[in-house]
Amino acid sequence: PRNQYDDCWLRYDRVSDDRRESYRRRIKHAYVAEESPECSAVRDELREAIPGLLGEDVHLWQHRPETVDGFLAIGTPGDMEVIKESIPDGAVDDLDDDGYLIRSVEYEGQDCLVVTSGADQGLVYGTFHLLRLLNMGEPIDEIDVREEPAYANRVINHWDNPFRRTVERGYAGESIFDFDRLPDLRDRYEDYARLLASLGINGVVLNNVNTEYYPRGSTNEASQQFDGWRLLESRRLEDLTSLASVFRRYGIQIYLSVNFGAPKRIGDLDTFDPLDEDVRQWWREKADEIYDLIPDFGGFLVKADSEGQDGPYNYDRDHVEGANALAQALEPHGGRVWWRAFVYGSHEDRAIQAYDTFEPLDGDFAENVTVQIKNGPIDFQPREPVSTLFGAMPETDLGLELQITGEYTGQGVHATSHLPMWKEIFEFDTHADRDGSRVQDFFRGDGEGVVGVTSIGEDHTWTGHYLMQSNLYAFGRLIWDPDLDAETITDEWITQTFGADEAVLDTVREILLDSWEACIDYETGGLGLIHMMHNGQEYLENHYYPAPEEWPGYHGATEEGIGYDRTATGSGYAQQFRDPVASRFEDVETCPEKHLLFFHHLPWDHELEDGTTVIQRLYDNFYDGVEEAERLRDLWMTLEGKIDDRRFEHVATRFDEQVHQAEKWRDVITGYFYDFAEIEGEKGRVP
Ligand code: GCU
Missing domain, CATH: 3.30.379.10 (Chitobiase/beta-hexosaminidase domain 2-like)
Structure with missing residues (x-):
C-alpha cells in the first residue's frame, strides 16, 4: 500500500x-x-x-x-x-x-x-x-x-465527514479515515502520524466541525446531512481506541468535534440545555466513558450556533454556559474544550460579530476552555486584516485557527504557498498588551496553541497537489518555531522533497514565495476585496462560489465607488482595534493599500499614493496577477528533466489550469467592475 x-x-x-x-x-x-x-x-x-x-x-x-x-x-x-x-x-x-x-x-x-x-x-x-x-x-x-516548541498545543483539524469519507473543502479525494472499518487499521494512518510527528504536531481532531449539517452550497438535501455526531456513540468510541494507539506512538493526542445537541441525539434526554443538571451529568458520563477507553484523549472541538449547528442559543444560554458545561465533564480527566468563535449572521457586517459576542465574555470561561479564533474576521480570505479578538481577551485561553487547505487560494489546483500569509499574520502588531503584542504572542499559554484546517486525502499526493504538501510542512514548522523565516522553512521542504539540486531549490523557492501575492492580485485585485474568486470546476467536488447576487454585500460597488465602509461611519470594525492600529485603518490616508477597500468605500477615481485611481489599480492588479501566474508556470517548466516526470507533469498540468482560471476570472471581474464604474482602462485592456 x-x-x-x-x-x-x-x-x-x-x-x-x-x-x-x-x-x-x-x-x-x-x-x-x-x-x-x-x-x-x-x-x-x-x-x-x-x-x-x-x-x-x-x-x-x-x-x-x-x-x-x-x-x-x-x-x-x-x-x-x-x-x-x-x-x-x-x-x-x-x-x-x-x-x-x-x-x-x-x-x-x-x-x-x-x-x-x-x-x-x-x-x-x-x-x-x-x-x-x-x-x-x-x-x-x-x-x-x-x-522547545513555541506553543503547547499544535493541532490539526480535519474537516472529514465520518462514514461518508468526504472532506469539506478537501481537494485530495476521499477521507483517509475509514471509520466504518475501525478498529481495523490502515498503513496510511501510521504514515500520516509519522508526517505529523516529524513536524512536532501533537493533536489531531479527527472529524469535521460540521457534525450534523453542511452549511450551504449543495442543492441535494440528503448530501447536506452529516453524521459526525455519531462518533460519540459507545460502539464508535470503542472503535477509536485502535486509531488512538497509532497516534499515541508518535506523541499525538486525538480529539473529536462534537455536536452540542448530543445529549438529545445520542442520549435519551429531551433537552441539551447546558444548565440542565441531567445534561451536565450526561456529558460527565460520556467523558468518563471516553477516558476509560482512551486515557490520553485530548478533548472536544465545538462549532456551536454557527452556520446551522446547534448551540447554547437554542436555550437562550450564552457561549460561556455552553462551553463550560462540556468543560466540567472533561476537567477531571485533564481534557480541554476548543470552542470556536466563528459566528456570524446577526450583524449586517459579519466582521464585527465575533468581537461583539466574545469580548464581553472574557474571564468567564472555565480554565480548560480555549476559544479558537480564525486569523481574520471573515473566513480565510487570501488576505484580510487580523481578528480584533487577539489581545482583547486577556483572561481567556486562545487558539489561532489557520487554514492549510486552499479553500480560497486555488482549491488544490493553484500552487499557492500560505507561508508568507501566515508570516504576515504572525508578525502583525496589535498594540494590545500581553507579553508581546504581535499576533503570534497571544497563544503561548499551556492551554493555548495554533490549529490548522487541513485537507489530507486518499490522493497519491496527500494534499491534492504535490507543491501544496509544502503548506502542511510549513504550518508545522512555523508553529514549532515562529521565528523561522519563510525562506528557511521553504528551503527545508524543497531539499527534503526534491533533493539538493541548486536549480530546483532556487526555482521552487521562487515559485512558492511569490505565489501568494500573485494569487491575491488575480483573485481579489489586491486592494482588500474579499469573497469573490473563481476556482474553476475541473478538480472540484465541493467549493463555495458565491453567486454574483451575493457579491455586492462583499465589495460594496455602486456607480460612484467601491469598498466596504468599516470605519466609524460604517460598521466600525476598524474601531475594534486598539490605537494606533484603529486610527491607521480608520484614515484613508494611512490605511495600507492592501486593506483599503476592506475598510473604505471610495470613489472609483479616488487617487492612490502614486496617482493611480482605484479602478485603474484594480484593473492593473488583476492583469499583473495573471502575468505573474504565467511567469511562475514558466519557471516550473524549466524543471523538466530535473525532477521525476510524475511530479513534474502533475504540477505542470495544474499550472496550466491555474493560469486559465486566473485569466477567465480577470475578464469576468474587470468587466463586472467596468459595468458599475464605466471607466475604461488606461492601457486599453478593459473593457
Ligand atoms: C467556511 C467554510 C465552511 C466551514 C466554515 C467553518 O465558511 O466554507 O465549509 O464549515 O468555514 O469554518 O466552520
Whole structure:
C-alpha cells in the first residue's frame, strides 16, 4: 500500500559521499531506550531512514555498543548512563516535555550523538529533527541543538465527514479515515502520524466541525446531512481506541468535534440545555466513558450556533454556559474544550460579530476552555486584516485557527504557498498588551496553541497537489518555531522533497514565495476585496462560489465607488482595534493599500499614493496577477528533466489550469467592475 501514496518530505535518499563517513560513524549503531510506545516508534524511524541514507542497515542495540567507534544514543537521562554522564546536570530538567537536545559528544573514546529529552515525546521530535538534518546533508560532527516548541498545543483539524469519507473543502479525494472499518487499521494512518510527528504536531481532531449539517452550497438535501455526531456513540468510541494507539506512538493526542445537541441525539434526554443538571451529568458520563477507553484523549472541538449547528442559543444560554458545561465533564480527566468563535449572521457586517459576542465574555470561561479564533474576521480570505479578538481577551485561553487547505487560494489546483500569509499574520502588531503584542504572542499559554484546517486525502499526493504538501510542512514548522523565516522553512521542504539540486531549490523557492501575492492580485485585485474568486470546476467536488447576487454585500460597488465602509461611519470594525492600529485603518490616508477597500468605500477615481485611481489599480492588479501566474508556470517548466516526470507533469498540468482560471476570472471581474464604474482602462485592456 505504501506505493499508493507519496513519501512527501520523509524520503531519505542516499547521502553524498563526503558526508557518508561521518554519518556512518555516529548513526550506523543506535542504542535506543527500551520502554515506551514512543521509543518503539523511534526505532521504526531509524530502521526506515538509515538504510536509505547510508545504503546499509542500522544496527539497533539494547545496551551501549562498546566495541564500535561511535553510536547514536536516544533516551532520557534516566534511561541510560551515556546520556546522564555526557549531558550536564539540569540541561534536560530545564526543557518542556516536548523539548529536546541533540549533541555530538565523546564518550569513553567513542564518537557519539545524543538525542535526549525529559519525556518520550521529546525523543520522537528530537529523532525527527536529527533525521531532517541528515536528510538535508547537514554536518553533525559538532552539533549542539536545543529546541522547545513555541506553543503547547499544535493541532490539526480535519474537516472529514465520518462514514461518508468526504472532506469539506478537501481537494485530495476521499477521507483517509475509514471509520466504518475501525478498529481495523490502515498503513496510511501510521504514515500520516509519522508526517505529523516529524513536524512536532501533537493533536489531531479527527472529524469535521460540521457534525450534523453542511452549511450551504449543495442543492441535494440528503448530501447536506452529516453524521459526525455519531462518533460519540459507545460502539464508535470503542472503535477509536485502535486509531488512538497509532497516534499515541508518535506523541499525538486525538480529539473529536462534537455536536452540542448530543445529549438529545445520542442520549435519551429531551433537552441539551447546558444548565440542565441531567445534561451536565450526561456529558460527565460520556467523558468518563471516553477516558476509560482512551486515557490520553485530548478533548472536544465545538462549532456551536454557527452556520446551522446547534448551540447554547437554542436555550437562550450564552457561549460561556455552553462551553463550560462540556468543560466540567472533561476537567477531571485533564481534557480541554476548543470552542470556536466563528459566528456570524446577526450583524449586517459579519466582521464585527465575533468581537461583539466574545469580548464581553472574557474571564468567564472555565480554565480548560480555549476559544479558537480564525486569523481574520471573515473566513480565510487570501488576505484580510487580523481578528480584533487577539489581545482583547486577556483572561481567556486562545487558539489561532489557520487554514492549510486552499479553500480560497486555488482549491488544490493553484500552487499557492500560505507561508508568507501566515508570516504576515504572525508578525502583525496589535498594540494590545500581553507579553508581546504581535499576533503570534497571544497563544503561548499551556492551554493555548495554533490549529490548522487541513485537507489530507486518499490522493497519491496527500494534499491534492504535490507543491501544496509544502503548506502542511510549513504550518508545522512555523508553529514549532515562529521565528523561522519563510525562506528557511521553504528551503527545508524543497531539499527534503526534491533533493539538493541548486536549480530546483532556487526555482521552487521562487515559485512558492511569490505565489501568494500573485494569487491575491488575480483573485481579489489586491486592494482588500474579499469573497469573490473563481476556482474553476475541473478538480472540484465541493467549493463555495458565491453567486454574483451575493457579491455586492462583499465589495460594496455602486456607480460612484467601491469598498466596504468599516470605519466609524460604517460598521466600525476598524474601531475594534486598539490605537494606533484603529486610527491607521480608520484614515484613508494611512490605511495600507492592501486593506483599503476592506475598510473604505471610495470613489472609483479616488487617487492612490502614486496617482493611480482605484479602478485603474484594480484593473492593473488583476492583469499583473495573471502575468505573474504565467511567469511562475514558466519557471516550473524549466524543471523538466530535473525532477521525476510524475511530479513534474502533475504540477505542470495544474499550472496550466491555474493560469486559465486566473485569466477567465480577470475578464469576468474587470468587466463586472467596468459595468458599475464605466471607466475604461488606461492601457486599453478593459473593457
Ligand atoms: C467556511 C467554510 C465552511 C466551514 C466554515 C467553518 O465558511 O466554507 O465549509 O464549515 O468555514 O469554518 O466552520
